[in-house]
Amino acid sequence: MKPNPGNLIVISAPSGAGKTSLVRALTERMENVAASISHTTRPCRPGEVDGIDYFFVAEPEFQKMIVEGDFLEHAKVFGNLYGTSLGQIQRTLDNGTDLLLEIDWQGARSIRDIYPEVVSIFIMPPSQAALRERLVGRGKDGQEVIESRMQAAVSEISHYREYEFLVVNDEFERALDELSLIIHACRLKTASQRNRLGRSVASLMASAGTV
16 A cells, blocks of 8 residues: 655754754654755765765756756755755655755745645744854854854844744754654644545544435
8 A cells, every 4th residue: 555645844944053953863753754865066074974964966967957857946055056856855755754854945935836735844043142152163164154154044044934833942852842743743634644544534424424
């Protein structure tokens, strides 16, 4: 029997808000939840693994994929190209797995046009000071890059109203619990339950003489 389609869940946040750590923890905590792996032209950082963190590709290959329509959405961020594979998304959803998509507000808008039923979550840092502290604490970027990321964060946060759910990542475990609850709620939506419990509902209605 073909599994019920999974939920497509977009998660956006400014750099340093803890989005990636939360998504990783969420996939470890919950069954049938996976994180989408984006393609990027960004150089691989120490500790990253191709095919797990990202699909690292050269820019000519990325441009070829754009021309061939392989991406659901793509964007240039801090000088590097990032894209979400349409085929990867559809295969995962068709397999009955909920798919978490880490993208910015522009990508989220593009996806809403194609998947109107997409669930959207924005992760907010508790304060500007906390965000700066996290960016500095990562030790990956120079001061100039950090300032650029702080400016980009203001722009990203200004779009939080476009999302269905808002989670403030002040305490990591609490934010993780809230994300888990959102996914559980998505699975209890009538459309999802109707697919999963179709025969049982039909049987109940028939026994009540309504069918």
